[in-house]
Amino acid sequence: MPLVLCFNPGSNSLKFDLIETTANQPRASAGKRLLTGDIDNVGKDTTLEITRGDQPLHSEPLPAGDFDAMTTASLDALDKLDLPKPDLAGVRVVHGGSDFNAAVGIDDEVIRKIEARAELAPLHNPKSVKVIRALQQHGSALPLACTFDTAFHHTLPEVAWRYAIDYDVANRHGIRKYGFHGLSHRYQLEQFCSLSNTAIQQANIVTSHLESGSSVCAIREGRSVETSMGFTPLEGLMMGTRSGSIDPAILPYLMQHENLSSQDALQFLEKKSGLLAISGQSLDTRILRKKTDERSLLAMAMYAYRVRATMGAYLAVLGDAQAIVFGGGIGENTPEVRGPILEGLRGWGVDVDPARNTNVMAGDTLLSSPASKLAVWVIHADEGLQLAHECTQALQ
Ligand SMILES: Nc1ncnc2c1ncn2[C@@H]1O[C@H](COP(=O)(O)OP(=O)(O)O)[C@@H](O)[C@H]1O
Ligand SMILES: CC(=O)OP(=O)(O)O
Ligand SMILES: [Mg+2]
Numbered sequence: 001m002p003l004v005l006c007f008n009p010g011s012n013s014l015k016f017d018l019i020e021t022t023a024n025q026p027r028a029s030a031g032k033r034l035l036t037g038d039i040d041n042v043g044k045d046t047t048l049e050i051t052r053g054d055q056p057l058h059s060e061p062l063p064a065g066d067f068d069a070m071t072t073a074s075l076d077a078l079d080k081l082d083l084p085k086p087d088l089a090g091v092r093v094v095h096g097g098s099d100f101n102a103a104v105g106i107d108d109e110v111i112r113k114i115e116a117r118a119e120l121a122p123l124h125n126p127k128s129v130k131v132i133r134a135l136q137q138h139g140s141a142l143p144l145a146c147t148f149d150t151a152f153h154h155t156l157p158e159v160a161w162r163y164a165i166d167y168d169v170a171n172r173h174g175i176r177k178y179g180f181h182g183l184s185h186r187y188q189l190e191q192f193c194s195l196s197n198t199a200i201q202q203a204n205i206v207t208s209h210l211e212s213g214s215s216v217c218a219i220r221e222g223r224s225v226e227t228s229m230g231f232t233p234l235e236g237l238m239m240g241t242r243s244g245s246i247d248p249a250i251l252p253y254l255m256q257h258e259n260l261s262s263q264d265a266l267q268f269l270e271k272k273s274g275l276l277a278i279s280g281q282s283l284d285t286r287i288l289r290k291k292t293d294e295r296s297l298l299a300m301a302m303y304a305y306r307v308r309a310t311m312g313a314y315l316a317v318l319g320d321a322q323a324i325v326f327g328g329g330i331g332e333n334t335p336e337v338r339g340p341i342l343e344g345l346r347g348w349g350v351d352v353d354p355a356r357n358t359n360v361m362a363g364d365t366l367l368s369s370p371a372s373k374l375a376v377w378v379i380h381a382d383e384g385l386q387l388a389h390e391c392t393q394a395l396q
Contacts, residue, residue: 004018004021004087004387005088006092006384007090009131012041014074017035017037017384018033019385020032028390033384033385034052035052037051037074039070042066042067042070048060048070048073048077050078060073066130067130067131072137075135086140086142087143088142088143088144088145089143089145090146090392091128091132091135091146092128093125093128093148094124094149094180094233095114095118095178095232096114096148096150098178100113100148102394103146111129114128114129121233143395145391145394147183148182150179151182153182153224156179156224162176162177163231177227177230178229179229180227180229180233181213183383184207184327185227186386188325188379189207191364191380192207192323192377196323199222201222202221203219204219204321204322205321205324206323207219208328209327210327211240212241212283214307214328218317218318237303237306238275239274240275240283241274241283242269242270242274243273244274251269275303278302279291279299285303285336286333288300289334300337303330304336308340315345321374323374326377326378326379327380328381331381339357345374349374350368350372350374351368352376353369364378
């Protein structure tokens, strides 16, 4: 019964879980979560919250610090609680490039490769390295493994991963679509198959991971064949603070007319765009869904519109699909976003009672009616369970 301590450094948050797995469990959802920890808004004064189910175990204010300091504070807090000792630790890494198609044990060479990809995932990869270094220095001497968002998308066909730019330049620089949120899309796929009694090889579905970072994935016969994030996690949908896809000509135009360096321009698109830029108030849909001012409503409508347009495109990619799945903090908990998407997909045979959509918040639920040609599921996209599962397999 390996006990796995998993760290998930996101763009804004550090989440961790203590999860009991079994060496030969069939899928991630078989893992058992003993507790979960959450530090939101890393970089500002913040709070570490540790909970077991709904029960608070520990709450501690933390001064502003980076992801290494947050990891050390989490490990210290866990040491003080009377808990069984973990057997291994796992870390989510966003960008593994073409180097990794499965979870691996961590050594210096793995860390070097993660660092080499930092330029392509500046909001993520450096944070994973900070978490890994803090784990190595903590003295608990846990075996360490990591797993990669990009791994699930290794099956993309070339028509999907290749950009229509100079063939040789693209090859020389490894410029291609990699795709992200693979832990979440894989978890949703396997959970959909388990709940609907579908064999993985027969699953043709569209999954969505809708949070601060957001992406959609088309899955044919159980394999990722198209996804909305690309060379970096900036492409695709509108996100909390990220623009998603825009006309690339906007970038040099902005650099010239707003006098921005390439780094400033990237910051503009990664940190100062998305829901935050349009609403002018918040990147968080928990706040925006309660607002009634014009710009907050526009931000929510634009977010939903882009998900709907991408899901529609991916239904065309698949040709024939059984289901769409909503996952992630927004996908699971925001009927205001799901509503216009479901309305827009009526022509594909989606039949969901609007009252049912309004009432479903979280949990693994079939949203659509039995008459719906395309099933609609809400599935709790549990990156922690997937991380624990994959890291256990890597260190077996
Ligand atoms: N319970 C919830 N209800 C509604 N929205 C949520 C909920 N939890 C998260 N969200 C949405 O997801 C976002 C946080 O995403 P998260 O994945 O925690 O961030 P990160 O990008 O750091 O991984 C919030 O800003 C909010 O828009
Ligand atoms: C890849 C990515 O955007 O991750 P997150 O949603 O955790 O920021
Ligand atoms: Mg996340």
